[in-house]
Amino acid sequence: MTDAKIVFFTNKNYKNNPMLKMYNDAFSSAYQCYYSCTDSKFLEDSDKSLFIPDNTFYWGYFTALYKKIIPLRNRGKYVFKGIGKVKYFFGMLYYILYIIDYIIANIRIAVKMALVSRKKNIKTVFSIDADYLLASYLYSKYKKSSFIYSVYEMWPEEIIPTTLPEYFSGKARVKLERFLCHKADKIITVDETWNRIIRRRYLIEDSKFIVVPVCPYQVDLPNIQTLRNPIKFHYHGGLLLSRGLDSLIKAFEHIEDGVLYIRGSGFDEQKIKNLINELRLESKVYILPSVPMEQLVSQALVYDVGIIIAKPDTLNGRMCTGFKFFEYMNSGLAIMAPSSYPLVSFINKLSCGINYGWPNTDTFINEINNLIKNKSSILYMKKSSIIASQYYNSRVQKKRLFDLVLQY
Numbered sequence: 001m002t003d004a005k006i007v008f009f010t011n012k013n014y015k016n017n018p019m020l021k022m023y024n025d026a027f028s029s030a031y032q033c034y035y036s037c038t039d040s041k042f043l044e045d046s047d048k049s050l051f052i053p054d055n056t057f058y059w060g061y062f063t064a065l066y067k068k069i070i071p072l073r074n075r076g077k078y079v080f081k082g083i084g085k086v087k088y089f090f091g092m093l094y095y096i097l098y099i100i101d102y103i104i105a106n107i108r109i110a111v112k113m114a115l116v117s118r119k120k121n122i123k124t125v126f127s128i129d130a131d132y133l134l135a136s137y138l139y140s141k142y143k144k145s146s147f148i149y150s151v152y153e154m155w156p157e158e159i160i161p162t163t164l165p166e167y168f169s170g171k172a173r174v175k176l177e178r179f180l181c182h183k184a185d186k187i188i189t190v191d192e193t194w195n196r197i198i199r200r201r202y203l204i205e206d207s208k209f210i211v212v213p214v215c216p217y218q219v220d221l222p223n224i225q226t227l228r229n230p231i232k233f234h235y236h237g238g239l240l241l242s243r244g245l246d247s248l249i250k251a252f253e254h255i256e257d258g259v260l261y262i263r264g265s266g267f268d269e270q271k272i273k274n275l276i277n278e279l280r281l282e283s284k285v286y287i288l289p290s291v292p293m294e295q296l297v298s299q300a301l302v303y304d305v306g307i308i309i310a311k312p313d314t315l316n317g318r319m320c321t322g323f324k325f326f327e328y329m330n331s332g333l334a335i336m337a338p339s340s341y342p343l344v345s346f347i348n349k350l351s352c353g354i355n356y357g358w359p360n361t362d363t364f365i366n367e368i369n370n371l372i373k374n375k376s377s378i379l380y381m382k383k384s385s386i387i388a389s390q391y392y393n394s395r396v397q398k399k400r401l402f403d404l405v406l407q408y
Contacts, residue, residue: 003032005120008035010127012129018216018323023401026401094169098165098172099172102172107134107135114142124148125143130173150187154316156315177202190214192345194319210400210404217394224332224386226379230258231259231305233261234306237309238264239268251364253279254369255284297327306328306333308328320343331385334382336354343355352385
């Protein structure tokens with residue numbers, strides 16, 4: 001191991017984040033890895049922890065003030081067409097305030113990082129998504145190290161704007177990301193579709209991009225010859241009704257030869273259990289206990305079809321890929337995926353599943369029943385997943401990530 005270090009700036013949780021775990025595994029044999037993440041002080045290896053970064057400086061106070069002053073019924077009335085001069089003035093004020101807030105918060109983080117790592121030899125600085133993109137850039141300049149931006153979320157359009165501050169802060173994020181993307185030595189994305197949209201939006205040269213998807217460890221997969229009876233459908237992830245999970249559950253009122261297994265945790269867990277009881281689906285829909293992230297692939301081997309849920313209300317939803325796509329693949333499952341741009345591209349290329357459109361009870365009923373009627377297609381997709389997993393696994397992708405850093 002060299003004395004060089006790799007530093008990661010992120011506003012994400014390390015413990016349950018497959019991206020950070022894969023990145024750590026890619027470099028930890030040759031470099032020391034340090035993290036500034038939301039659960040820094042809880043890392044098992046305390047040497048990895050730097051500090052928990054500040055999210056914002058004073059932006060939260062301004063948005064809270066807005067919500068206090070403006071009645072709930074009027075918050076969405078920022079009006080895209082024919083926006084008045086007064087609203088436009090206050091919108092631009094929020095636009096400027098967000099940029100100032102972002103710059104101050106990121107400078108504070110960069111300075112704090114510089115103070116705790118004055119004697120460290122830093123080889124590469126990663127920004128995982130854009131919350132601390134400026135801090136990563138400033139710190140990399142201070143340490144004379146390479147600067148890599150790893151994109152997994154559409155940062156400017158993660159949420160549906162429902163207030164004037166949210167709408168104009170999204171515009172400010174586009175401006176900030178455009179400027180800072182040009183400063184990165186490399187931009188890592190999950191698929192060529194992401195490359196195209198970021199390249200066109202910000203006019204960045206193609207050579208700056210590299211595709212490195214976040215994939216799990218391979219496990220020993222069985223030799224698939226037959227399917228279960230009834231067909232076992234599986235969803236793992238957040239138990240959030242806002243994602244459309246309720247539409248999937250309701251669909252199983254009309255499914256005869258299929259059973260749904262749901263694994264995860266979230267705010268709506270009890271509501272989901274109540275919905276299952278209310279619809280009397282206890283023999284068709286089962287809630288499974290959560291397992292550590294590292295066990296998701298091995299625990300899913302007993303199922304046939306993995307389901308991904310996302311909504312198209314934001315660009316972030318329309319660009320959904322999801323860690324679970326590669327987790328299902330490495331479990332040897334056929335995959336039911338929404339029609340996001342990357343997932344349409346992957347499924348067209350790999351033939352490991354179907355794109356069902358977007359979450360809707362009738363859509364789920366039709367697509368699931370069609371799959372059950374064509375069991376040979378499920379078998380074909382499962383075998384295609386096994387073939388694709390030979391490339392889309394952490395062993396292959398970690399080497400590509402390591403080779404990228406070696407260039408600098």
